[in-house]
Amino acid sequence: MKTQKMNREKNRDASRQFQHQRLWFYRLLVLAMIAAGVHFAVVWVVPRAIMQRVMDAQLGDQVAGVYFPPMTDASQRRIVMPSPDLLYALCTYDLSQQPLHIQANPQWPHYWSVALYASNSDNFMVLNDTQAAGQGLNWLLLGPQAYAQVPVLPPGAKQVFSPSQRGLLLMRVLVSNYEADRERVEAARRTLRCQN
Amino acid sequence: MPTKNNPSSRLKWRTLALMVGLAIAVGLGTAWWAVRRTGSLGAQVGAWRVSTLAGGANADMYTRARVAVGGLLALNREETMYYLAQEDSQGRPLRARCTYRIFGQAPAARWWSITAYAQDYFLFDNPAKRYSFSSGNLKLDDQGRFSFVSAPQALVPVMETAGHAKASPPPSLGLTQSGSSGGGMDAWLPTPGDSGLLFTLRVYNPSPALAASPGQLNAPTIERQGVCS
Numbered sequence: 001m002k003t004q005k006m007n008r009e010k011n012r013d014a015s016r017q018f019q020h021q022r023l024w025f026y027r028l029l030v031l032a033m034i035a036a037g038v039h040f041a042v043v044w045v046v047p048r049a050i051m052q053r054v055m056d057a058q059l060g061d062q063v064a065g066v067y068f069p070p071m072t073d074a075s076q077r078r079i080v081m082p083s084p085d086l087l088y089a090l091c092t093y094d095l096s097q098q099p100l101h102i103q104a105n106p107q108w109p110h111y112w113s114v115a116l117y118a119s120n121s122d123n124f125m126v127l128n129d130t131q132a133a134g135q136g137l138n139w140l141l142l143g144p145q146a147y148a149q150v151p152v153l154p155p156g157a158k159q160v161f162s163p164s165q166r167g168l169l170l171m172r173v174l175v176s177n178y179e180a181d182r183e184r185v186e187a188a189r190r191t192l193r194c195q196n
Numbered sequence: 197m198p199t200k201n202n203p204s205s206r207l208k209w210r211t212l213a214l215m216v217g218l219a220i221a222v223g224l225g226t227a228w229w230a231v232r233r234t235g236s237l238g239a240q241v242g243a244w245r246v247s248t249l250a251g252g253a254n255a256d257m258y259t260r261a262r263v264a265v266g267g268l269l270a271l272n273r274e275e276t277m278y279y280l281a282q283e284d285s286q287g288r289p290l291r292a293r294c295t296y297r298i299f300g301q302a303p304a305a306r307w308w309s310i311t312a313y314a315q316d317y318f319l320f321d322n323p324a325k326r327y328s329f330s331s332g333n334l335k336l337d338d339q340g341r342f343s344f345v346s347a348p349q350a351l352v353p354v355m356e357t358a359g360h361a362k363a364s365p366p367p368s369l370g371l372t373q374s375g376s377s378g379g380g381m382d383a384w385l386p387t388p389g390d391s392g393l394l395f396t397l398r399v400y401n402p403s404p405a406l407a408a409s410p411g412q413l414n415a416p417t418i419e420r421q422g423v424c425s
Contacts, residue, residue, distance in 0.1 A: 037223065038222075038224055038227070039224075042231075044257055076318075079269065080265070080268055081318075081396060083309070083398065111307055113271070126272065128401065170269055176330075176333060
């Protein structure tokens with residue numbers, strides 16, 4: 001009788017200990033899931049938040065929807081690792097209401113390119129001077145969603161689809177000696193137009 | 197029955213809150229570590245690392261985040277390849293206060309450049325406004341090799357006395373006429389201050405072979421000159 005009672009108590013203790021261990025296992029599991037969730041959320045958000053900050057910034061003089069920042073030097077501290085050999089022009093876009101008509105025709109004997117970036121920082125389209133073959137570019141940039149009115153394609157324009165409604169266009173023009181080539185290179189980059 | 201007001205219950209809630217806080221901190225810390233860890237980006241080629249996914253639409257979330265932090269608005273690799281060096285060719289961390297000789301074969305590309313950045317990923321402020329050397333302003337020898345020096349200040353006498361025994365850099369090449377430094381001595385890239393240092397090699401319109409296999413780059417050597425503690 002006494003042995004049976006002792007066994008029952010022992011079993012009860014073991015059961016209590018098991019329940020306690022199980023509770024801690026679930027607690028730690030939940031905490032690990034919180035840590036993993038925070039980890040993945042931060043890694044996912046970082047490029048989008050940085051792009052958002054760049055798209056919302058004042059990036060220089062703006063003409064016809066295009067920013068023309070000065071030639072890159074050490075005072076440029078908005079975008080990390082700027083190339084000091086390139087002159088840039090930028091447009092930010094929002095395609096939620098209407099598409100964007102992009103045109104450029106730089107007459108420049110060296111490298112230039114126009115690249116499009118989605119809101120998550122992916123480079124989904126690029127065209128350089130060799131590919132343009134002296135013809136420049138003429139794009140109608142459309143968002144991922146359907147528009148209330150079917151967009152009209154401007155004459156000679158090519159349709160390009162952005163994976164996100166918001167994004168950024170970056171034009172790069174290679175310049176070896178900005179002061180010597182200022183007039184020609186400025187004329188080349190100022191052919192860029194971004195118009196809704 | 198424990199309630200929120202009894203001491204035992206309060207202790208439990210505090211412990212729980214502390215543990216949730218710790219879990220959030222662990223999540224934030226590991227995310228920040230993963231994003232800042234450029235050492236895990238792509239393949240190693242000599243002293244340089246290259247990501248084949250940077251800028252591309254098929255980049256994984258870590259590559260995308262690392263590129264956004266350390267090189268936002270990268271182009272895809274058919275257009276441009278980015279090689280980053282944070283250590284010299286002997287595996288020692290690069291320091292702005294040290295003198296390095298960077299030399300090698302010109303990459304097979306339409307145009308390329310090597311730029312020096314401080315550890316905050318921005319350019320070194322210097323009166324000459326010289327931040328990079330490129331295929332446009334570096335003189336190549338008859339075997340297609342280039343050479344230049346990075347240092348906090350122009351150290352021509354040091355360069356003459358420091359031995360270059362291990363590798364065989366080309367003779368002093370200097371700059372082409374479009375550069376701002378005189379010929380006959382090594383082209384000098386200023387890295388003032390005492391911060392960390394990193395070099396970026398940008399290869400624009402790489403040859404199809406190099407674009408297909410970035411590890412095939414004949415990687416430039418980064419050789420520390422003299423003593424630098």
